[in-house]
Amino acid sequence: MTASVVPLSPVGGDRLDDLPSHLAVLARADWPGTDQDPLPGLPGFILSSFSPLAAELAERCLRQHFGSPPADPRRAEQTAIVLASMTGDVATAVAVAQAVDQGRSVPPLLFYQSNPNAVAGYVAARWGLAGPVVCTIPASRGLTDALDVATLLIEDGDATAALVILADQRREDGDTGAALLVGPASWLPAAEHAARSG
């Protein structure tokens, strides 16, 4: 698949049309998507859907642009990962608190996954994305703020492109999220880039 016609529709009130003109949304995935597939598990991550959600969003988004992993190393070398969450990994935090309050030891896997960099590192290693890794909890407008972070990284020069993931784990509403690959407009398919430039 190519990145043609990635809709710039709002996500939860986020505006996606504020990107500078030199950047484009190259691919996008949403959760829940149009299919009814359950969220796949992620080996090495337990009890919480947060990391599996982030990994699945990344997988669906990156496959649209890069095909199968790893990504083209010429583009992956300076592709950042910005993992944002309005909630954080609530289920892991609760699992740790319950273990502590009940006097149990905490399983080593919870130690690793309690850190959002872990799933970001999983995505980075799988796809060869060697740009900066940034995890944030936006105060509002989650995807818009994550795009602001990505744009700053790119314009500051530490990244050429960024995989932007928003993964939310709400206690009542369940898991929601989106992932966007943002990069130079010149990475769009030639016809689309020409149309955009023209």
Next chain:
Amino acid sequence: MAEVTAAGQDRQDGAQVAVTGVSATSAFGRGAQPLLAGALRGQPAFGPVGRFDARARRTQAAAELPGAPLLADELAAVIDTACDAAGLDRQQRAQAVFLLALHTDAAAARDAAADVVTDDIPRRVATRCGLPDPPRVYWTACVAASTAIADAAAMIVSGRADRAVVAAGYLVDDDSFALFDGGRVLARDGRVRPFSAGRQGMLLGDGVAAVVLESAGAARRRDAPVSAWLAGWGRAGDAYHVIQPSPEGSGLARAIAAALRRGGVDPADIGYVNANGPGTSFADSSEAAALHRALGSHAATVPVSSTKALHGHALEASALLEFVLTVISLRAGILPVNAGFLAPDPDCELDLVLGAAREARYRYALSLNAAFGGASTALLVAAA
């Protein structure tokens, strides 16, 4: 527009962002001076955990403030101190960008009404300090605060902001202690021994810090005291593993290279490296490799120490605590000691500051940090 011109001049000088206020709280006490004094004494601040019952854990040591400090109070205090040191008035505080790095809040995990793992600490602190609400909390583990510093600097040099207050805080708690104990990464001998043979791991420590960063033009116009310059910064990733760092230190080496490039500084100009050095086997050897890769032959002679052996690992706040210590060490003309050293490790061939802190005059220092997922940052500090 005058500020853009000033910033352009500063870029030519290799001194881009002014550090006009710093403050920190650690197990050595409240304020930057106790931190510097602790670094000069070179005696680690670790002791038996007093804040909760750690008897069931594999180790019982951490670097804690006495009593039961509250994170929001400690954050507000260091922010006020840093802003006062910078001479910011109420309007200047209100117009600054506020960036904050935090660890997951243990209380939020026990509050069914809390809808975010950092609870409402960011807004409470901002209100108390007369700062705008932070747009986000940096949550990217051990590089959270350094990433916030780099973003603040990027906002300043790009003209998005004149001034930023960057703060970070972590206080040792039962949940994080249990997590790190569960991960078997805490040193069972109660000492952190960065880059040393026989190192057993890391230890946690309280860390709360704040800095004020400004464009050179904004600082000059109000005749602000400049403690140091943030001359360069870099962030990069390893693309190697979920948690382990690249053995070659590839991400950290690229972060260092980016910081030096921004600052227009040659490796040979670096006079001190405040290393990440958590005291774990893989991380320390990876960082040594990164230094050799990025600094070339200078890596064998530049003085290096990890001050985590003194104040402990403050997780999301660690990079800011270490940045503050790097700034005040540069100003004081000292090289903090790499405490806990037992014997050389052939995988960590560095010129470590051993025995005691040393006096030294130098112009540039690097503050390095690395985290799970291969996230790596480098901050280049220049003398004022």
